[in-house]
Amino acid sequence: METAEAKNFKKVDIIFECQDCKPIEVLDTNLERKPDDIILDIIDSGLKGRGGAGFPTGLKWKFTKNETAEPKYVICNADEGEPGTFKDREILDRVPEKVFVGMALCGYSIGAKEGIIYLRGEYNFLLKDLNKKLEKFNKQLKDRNLDFSISIKSGSGAYICGEESALFESMEGKRGEPRNKPPYPTTEGYNFKPTVINNVETLVYTTMICNLGPDKFKELGTKDSRGSKVFSVSGDTPIAGIYELELGMSLSTFVEEFGDGDTKSVQVGGASGHCVPRKYFEDTIIGFEGIPTGGSMMIFNSTRSMYNVLHDYLEFFTEESCGQCTPCRVGCQQLLKGIEAVKRGERKPSYLDDLKKLASNMNLSAKCGLGQSVANPFNSIVDNFREEIIY
């Protein structure tokens, strides 16, 4: 097997760059092109979804275009509930037009007339400004005779509604309970019609790929992780905030830049991601060939108790589990109770191994990504910080 070479640390300015890129002009130039050519460019760029799962964006557009059922929808996933992620809010606040243009280009490419932004209820304060800008944008689309318009639907404080099929259920006025897959959204999404659902950041990159061309984008990143990505950096760092970085760097270069000199571990990918201890920083690559991430990077220094960190995460999952399937509903509770019992000395330390098996079982048997991913933080924290969980 080829071992992946880590890229150097490099800051990039594509997402928030506003000087040269007039989003509406990107739309105008690209509306003169054939839909298939736009989709081919997105496929060629190698762009993968920035919401966490990393599905190739161009293929998603192509599959949806190939469906015959009507109407089709373009959904922008702005539910951003993963602990430690705050970049989508910033993007919608600072460069919303780039998101709108990505949606319109997607609609034009796949043959959809309606675009909807699903905005988490915690971001309601953005609504007024976004609606005003959308009104203007929808009018611009009308002036260009493009049969497409964008509206906003709000969430109401449920993390699980970021999962695409739960999001559709929520938009249909139901409980946000994930559906079985397949069928996938490209065939049966919102209202059980063909749907492209993309993360906020993914949509901005589609705009920028249509502006710069796929080659410019491909110059950045690695074979498996093309381009750059917006990272939300929080925790024990003197420079918490939002940074766009080239994909493929090692975690050690990341920590050199952002750590406080005493970094013990980094939780890559939010509560549902992996905890990497210091000894693995060097060998861990940030990207789809290493640890993929929706952008959440939480840094912990040596003063932090990893028991508290894991406890917080498990509390989060116990509260946010939709409760629909038993492995996740009961599993989350038992993992939480389990580490509390070990901490209090009511259970032997070896009980942690039983709990790890339970987490791995949840990974196999839970219905959706929430229950499936609890094993990521659980096993990586228990494996690397066992003493801190026990004593």
Added chain:
Amino acid sequence: MSNTDALIKNLVEKHGNSRNNLMPILQGVVREERSLTEEAMLKVAEALDISSAEVYGTASFYTFLDTMPRGKNVIRICKTITCHMKGKDEIIEALEKELNINVGETTSDKKFTLLSANCLGWCHKGPVMLVNDDIYPELTVDKALEIVQEYAHNSK
């Protein structure tokens, strides 16, 4: 017609009476009244011609669609890990003392409900709280108290 009836009638007119519009209608009621009463849910069910169990099923799923009575101002303090590390406990303690209630409770004058919430999307500027729809990042105890006193003053 009661206030709630009129509000629901307006919301249904604005959004339409299809099932897909249940969330914006319930959100509209909560925006004005902070929570959903049994009466309100029955009315919405009637207006959309769906069973009231469906309305309750949807409402009870979402943290922000409260079916318990809430105060005029709902405070939600983030309790997730980075805000935890940045001192959300001190903020909660100070507000509990100021309002003389525990997390999850409403003041006797019905002005405030104090709740905790999961990650609000401002982890780089924690601790942070929402008051109704407005966000207050980078809190200190003094700042949090000042904000709450301001709301108390304005909702006389």
